[in-house]
Amino acid sequence: MASIKDVAGQAGVSVATVSRVLNDHPSVSADARARVLAAVESLGYRRNAVARSLRTDQTHTLGLVISDVMNPYFTELARSVEEEARALGYSVIIGNADERPDLQDHHVRNLLDRRIDGLLVSPTDGGSPLMLDAVRAGTPMVFVDRWIPGVEVPVVRADGLAAVRDLVAHLHGLGHRRLAIIAGPAATTTGQERVTAFREALHAYGLDLPEVYIGQGDFQAASGRRVTEGFLDLPEPPEVVFATDNLMALGALDAIRARGLRVPEDIALAAFDDIPWFVHTDPPITAIAQPTGELGRAAVRALVDRIEGRTPESVTLPARLVVRRSCGEPAEPPASPEPPPAQSPAVRSPVRRSQP
């Protein structure tokens, strides 16, 4: 592949001059510039980013380590991250941890070796020595969605507290009293927070969250299936299952369907994270929606701020409840024989509901 030296030779100038026109440096004569450009064209020259990075000590690349690409929530997050990064002149390399700490470390190591300018991570665990070292070593870093407590790194995330409270209010209003939750890994902040928020919201209604109604999942579909089967085997099964991510909700649906039970008649289902398919499942699933695109963009901005010497800020955006039919229809008609605004006519028109 042609190098800058070849271009210089062809254009009859020094490599310094070639470099200058390539980098839009002002002090280059129009004539030299023209000759260089012509040589670039005729040689099909492409700048070697590897050499450039070595010399300038910047790769203009961001690393993104997410817990699971197959989870539509993270897919969307990754997409918005790449978009914003591109807009700011960076590319991004995605590392998929698949909810495995060892894989997460593999990717962090790889990304660090590649000298990415900064790292965006949604930690799968409480923080490996490697990750902690990276922070200590001064690697520009920002946490998205999940974070590691006690580590001095900006966090960009959604606060689901209010939405979980709304959800519990909705469920309580529907007459449900035995509510169960499929939790995420205790080592993740989202895994813990969602359970805590749920428990507190229940307490506000004088309800308890007994241990047997807390199933330990790992944010993957199979665990949602397993936990739900356990719930259904209970002498007194819950009336509602709240899956703390969309994949576990899928698993829960699988399990419920496999027993020949119906949602919401036999058991209600709600999920954290909203995805387009929830509008079309049978029944449409009530979910807590995060401002995913916003989160991704804000995270990139924070990281780039940090990289470029500005002061990055943590960002917390609210999540919101999207009521559909998987928890049952409201018993009380508002104002008239029918359902209240939030879960009324629009319920039947899911398309509109999911795109407010």
Next chain:
Amino acid sequence: MASIKDVAGQAGVSVATVSRVLNDHPSVSADARARVLAAVESLGYRRNAVARSLRTDQTHTLGLVISDVMNPYFTELARSVEEEARALGYSVIIGNADERPDLQDHHVRNLLDRRIDGLLVSPTDGGSPLMLDAVRAGTPMVFVDRWIPGVEVPVVRADGLAAVRDLVAHLHGLGHRRLAIIAGPAATTTGQERVTAFREALHAYGLDLPEVYIGQGDFQAASGRRVTEGFLDLPEPPEVVFATDNLMALGALDAIRARGLRVPEDIALAAFDDIPWFVHTDPPITAIAQPTGELGRAAVRALVDRIEGRTPESVTLPARLVVRRSCGEPAEPPASPEPPPAQSPAVRSPVRRSQP
């Protein structure tokens, strides 16, 4: 960040020796090795992959340019690609073209500049000059899923012909005669092939595929919605809509639902590409499933073969029909005069069907 020079200093050896132990070169004394390793540890040294790549002229990185990460089919493809690549000692950088040729070129350019060792692409169009140049320049390349006719590059893809024929047989058996298709971009091979396969299968049953029943989509949900609305506005709407990817099927569902119509009673729906959610949509959707993971892995193997000097081979794997309920119930019970094995009893047990 500590460099190899720092390590050499600390260990009291030359940088050459450090490099040798780092690369497991045999001729290093046990003593030197130990001192180097100790220095690496105490300094927290991490090899600079950028410098290494510049020197060795290989990045051990594969580029993957896909048409749309948000499409679960491609997400899974990307995942399997990364897995196989990792197993073979490569990392992968994903470029999301979002079905936009300009974005596709952006990523190809970026990847080429980064000197990736090889490129895996699922082309969004018929081949930009940039892409063609890259092939001509000898960039190791393999096409996955879609390809560019006339270009000498191995192709790894699924053949949907037989599955489309099975689908049409299924639809015909259900009594449907007016079948419409939502096509993908004509510039993509999959966009064309699926229409052709569908038309030919229809002919085999003496059915026609009139122009008005061919809707031009772009593999994105919005186009599925738009095209389906057009179908529904026809004086004589089709009895079946076959969406040639899962996102357009989602859009079609949206459009059908918005009119208050039911699937399959008012209109039947089938899709190309199967995804886990199709089991739980209302109704479960009949789809053509590709061996996605296999495709991703085979593509990586072909590309790495090419990179490492072996002769890569094109691979074509069969897709298969997965019958669910979105096209209607078989009129006749199996075992008797009607449906062939492919669409019999299991139809009622979608969970099992999707996980054979």
Next chain:
DNA sequence: CTGAAAGCGCTTACAG
């Protein structure tokens, strides 16, 4: 087994 040295392809003060 070990080290000095060249060189990968760039960028960037420094002189002129």
Next chain:
DNA sequence: CTGAAAGCGCTTACAG
């Protein structure tokens, strides 16, 4: 405005 030269952090023949 332009070029010679140093140097980024590695690897790898070449001598010894």
